[in-house]
Amino acid sequence: MLTVVIFLPLVVAGGLAVVPGLGDRVVVGVWIAASAADLLLTAVMWLGYGGGIGYEARARWIPSLGAGYHVGVDGLSLPLIAMTALLFLVCAVYSSGRTERVRQYAALFLALQTVCTGLFAALDLLLFFVFFDLSIVGMYFVIVGWGHGDRARSALRFFLYTFLGSLALLLGFIGLYLGGGARTFDMVDLTRDPPFADAQGVSGLVLLAVGVGLAIKTPTVPFHTWLPPAHTDAPAAGSAVLAGVMLKMGAYGLARIAMPMLPGAWQRHAWAVVVVGVVSVLYGALVALAQENVKRLVAYTSINHMGYVVLALGAAGLTAGDVQARRLAVSGAVTQMVSHGLITGALFLITGVLWDRARSYDLGRFGGIAAVAPVLTGLTAVAAFASLGLPGLSGFIAEFQILAGVVGVGLPGSVIAGVLSVCGILITAALLLRMLHRVFLGGPGELTPRVLDVRPRELAAIAPLLALSAAVGVAPRWLLDLVEPAAAAIVSLVSR
Template sequence: MLSVLVFLPVVVAAALLAPSVPDRVARIVFVATAAVEVALAGAVWAAYDDPGPGALALEEQVPWIPGVGSSYHVGVDGLSLPLVLMTTVVFLACAVFAAREQERPRLQAALFLFLEAVSLGLFVSADLILFFVFFDLSIVAMYFSISGWGHGNAARSALRFFLYTFLGSLALLLGFVGLYVASSPHTFDMLELAAEPPLQGTGATGALVLGAILLGLAVKTPTFPFHTWLPPAHSDAPAIGSAVLAAVLLKMGTYGFVRFGMTMLPDAWRAWAPVLVAVGIVSVVWGALVALAQTDLKRMIAYTSVNHMGYVVLAVGAAGLVSSGADDARAVAVTGAVTQMVSHGLLTAALFLLAGVMFDRRADYGLGEYGGLAGPAPRYTALFAVAAFGSLGLPGLSGFVAEFQVFAGSIATAPVAAVATVGILLTAALFLRAFQRVFTGPTAGLAHGFPDVTAREWAPVAGLLLLSVLIGVLPRPLLDLIEPAAVAAAALVSR
């Protein structure tokens, strides 16, 4: 079932490359395939049964490169399945949003279906080489998305994105090779490496290997100070490109922290934990401060991603601070980190799609160019308000559930994490300031005659926000999925 989920979009994308496929058909096929992927992901969830610590459900494994101990090995657990579900939902929202795309819609549909496939493949990978292949293919696909359908300095921003993240992936590969060399017998299998960590007790060697892995993942996440590629990439990317970049591709970095950083190098993770806590706090506060200073809506949203990914880094860092009686708190921190990945994916994808509506109407993201937009565009205003309040952590939305767990778990193990709560205040200030400038008061500037959102625009955004509300009000189904795997991951770190 997982292989069908991963490779169906590739097959459809290949078919869409045929020049004889009409643009209208390509748009319909894009939406239909994305909807089928959501249904397949739902079927995976329905068939999922917690496999227990150190195991995966719906596992598939066949030899691939046996000479180096690498196989096509896929499976899901409570850490990966939530991200699989979120990924399919985000791509469906993007497919519906792009249903009126006029610029090479056939090629765009094929590219994004390919990107969906490699994203899903990464989250279900149980082999480091397989993970790396999907990791690099996602970089290539996003490069073409930004350069092919972006605006402004799209070519330059796409190249910057590619160079930064590709160099980060080389550091990641170096770390994977270090794990392979140290393992006996040599293997790239994630389950085997987590069951018997090959660099346990090696001191500096393990710390260096983990340092290479952390560097590669930190660039992709991105955390401070490796975030400089992110704002220009978002500013010049198309709306659906920004939505996927923020919602899905950034999670490849944070997912890697939990999937193999914590579990395969536990003693090195404990050594790096204070650094990760510090980086998380700085990312939270720095991202919010810089976002507060922006006058461009899309750059502001981009910097909030640095802030929100900082919460994840803070939580997984705190989970590495092993102390007596803190096991429950560390598990809560990991649960909060995974919940934050899902929440950020839904809310930030919605915000970037709404920013895309603004650009489609007026080709301008300037906060100072609009005023009183609530008058001509009440539906657009309502959607933006819900997305903004969710992003700043208002109770009743997924952001609150995630951030509450992050801080509850992190502060219990690392009291200094309380400093990061300043980020919540700053995030509230920046979103309220932006909302006040753009939507309230008398209608002014580019807000005059601003057409309200159409069904094609509001439906995908409303769907993402509805899921955020459901998680905020009824978080138990999601937490029931995540918590057993989070407890297992926290236990592996303390070995």
Template sequence: MLTAIVLLPAAAAALLLCLPRRTPRAVHLGVWAAVSAVVLALTLAVWAGYRAGEGIQYETYARWIPSAGIGYHVGVDGLSLPLLAMTGVLFLACACYASRETRRVRDFAALFLLLETTCLGLFAALDLILFFVFFDLSIVAMYFIIAGWGHRGAAQAALKFFLYTFAGSLALLLGFIGLYLAADPHTFDMVALTRENPLAGRSAYGALVLLALGVGLAVKTPTVPFHTWLPPAHTEAPAAGSAILAGVLLKMGTYGFLRIAMPVLPQAWREYALAFVLVGVVSVLYGALVALAQTEFKRMIAYTSVNHMGYIVLAVGAAAAAGTDTADARRLAVTGATFQMVSHGLLTGALFLLAGVLYERGRTYDMAAYSGIAARAPLFAALTAVAVFGSLGLPGFSGFIAEFQILAGSLGPRPVATALAVAGILLTAALLVRALQRMFLGPLRLPDTAGASRAFADVRAHEGAAIVPLLALAVVLGLVPRFVLDVIEPASRGVLELLAR
């Protein structure tokens, strides 16, 4: 079942490439949307059959390269299932959004389908090398999307993105090799490594492996100081690419912390958790402050991603604090971190798609060029306002649940750091509301850049079909989060039990 979900998009991509060149555009886009919908439906079917609190389910294991300790091992648990579902939702939204795309549609659809396979595969993988294969392929696919369909400076931005994240992936690979050689018998299997805890009592070795893993995952997340690839990549990428990059690809880093680093290296993680707390807080504050200084809408959202991912890093760092009295708090932090991944995927995905709508009308992201759009495009203004308020953590949206849990959970173990992180929320709120006010209220003023349409048309049907469900889902998760939390909570308890070894 999982294997089918993971491989279906890639098979569809291969099919698209085999179709004759004169196949109409609608066929490519239709296949893309249909396959995304089927994947989402299958993922929901998996969710329906998932029994919360019973560990890894839908497991498939096959010997792949036994002499190198590599197996094909996939499965889902409470950490990966919400992310799989979020991935399915976001890719379907992007397929809807791109339904008016005209440039090299076949390649575009095929690349997105390939990217969907890598994202789903990564969240389902239970073998380090399988994880790495999908990790690397996601970089390759995203490189071609940015370079091929991005804006003017896309070539440079895509190269920077590839170099940075590829360097991170090799650090990750070295860490994986370290884990592999430490295990006896040598294996890359995550479940076996987690069970065995191979680096217990080997403090220096464990620290080196954690350093490699930490750097690799921190580049992808990204946290300060490895975040510099993110703003140009987002600014230059096409809207759907940005949405996937921020919504799904960034989660690969934080998911790696929860899935690999914490359970496999509990001792080293506890020892160096303070470093992650610090990196998290610095990311929160630095991301918010730099976002405050941006003049471009899309660049600003990119920096708020650094801020939002910082909360997750803070939470996973705080979860390692010692003492049994804080056990409930730490579980809250880990649950909040996972919930934040889903919530951020939906809200930031919507924001980037909205930024794409803005660019499509005005041909610029410069916030100073716009004013009073609400008069011309009330629906667009309303959707942006909803996304912005969701993103800054207003109660009633998923972002509130996530950030409240993270901060409430981290406050006990790490009071000072958490207090500082709260300031980040205030900053984000200020900068997002300010942007909203400048662009949408006041007298009407539209940019006169080349190619800009004089009549700022409101959100069209295909754009609405992509954006509204994302926001609606964010509201649903904000109002009735229980059905997701019920899945996540047993898994976060499991992570903490593994961490306490």
């Protein structure tokens, strides 16, 4: 079933590309149906998942290199695959009113869905790398083909920056292959028997290569500079996928590859990871506070929120600290990845509504939108409160676990890191409330007369993401019961 979930969108994309005479409405209908079917199959997988590595599939691919088609899911990957399926479905619904080259747009998004799902399911390093690289290509064409502003330059910067990261990642993967006794790219085998167990210097270099490649994708400071222009000039659905799904590839790779395969190196450099996480939390929030462009503001909050994930994963390597707290931190990191995907996906679709109406993201040119678009105002308020971590929404569950876990590790440095990260939450609250006040409250702005309330397709795309965020915030057990065993396994592997 997992292979069907991965490749169903690609098969449909191929059909849309070759079947002649399809009208735009038919193309959109097929796109939505394929994404809905993929989400339904993913839900069936979730309900049937029984622990460990589920829905595993293996096939020979490049035997001479020890690389194969090996996929499977567990409590780390299954929530991200489900979030991916949901985000691509709502992006299809949101884009149903598009009139520019609809067939190519739909086919590209469906192919990108296969690539993203395949990466989270991959249990082979070479297969992971193939999906990682193809995601860069797919998003490049989304930005340059359907973006706005200086889209060619933003797309090129995105491609060159992230492709450089993929080259560093490839070097790290080759290092893992050469360091393993079995000469294999299989993740399960490399996790069971970590390479370079007795070679601290080499393992540190391999971790550096893997870490830099994944940090660029996450992104963390100082590898973040490609992100704001890419988001600003991408179409709304492209930004939702880039932030909601593709940024998770880096953090997921750290948890799936770097931590369990290089446990000794991760332990030795855990404090460096913690520092990078704290810097990303504070820098992302402070720079977002200074933005006058609402889409760039949301983009910088992504750096802030992914900083919490990096902080939590770094704390998991502090083996001198409390093991239960480290498990809590990793559980919070995975929950944060899901929560951020839902919330930031909704926020970018909302910024797309503003662009569709007024062709501007300038905070200073809006104001008083609440009077003319109350539903849009309500959706934005819920998304903003979820992003700043208000109790009752998913952001609170994720960040509370992370902060409790980091502080609960019990080391003086971890306590300081947790306290500094709380300041990031305060700054995030300030910047989001400032955005709500300037755009939606007060007197009408220059562009306010152009803003109409959300259309049915926009509401149908945004509301489910916020409803699911509320479901996680109010009753998180259905998610945490899946995530916590995987978090405990990661902490156990990195503590070896």
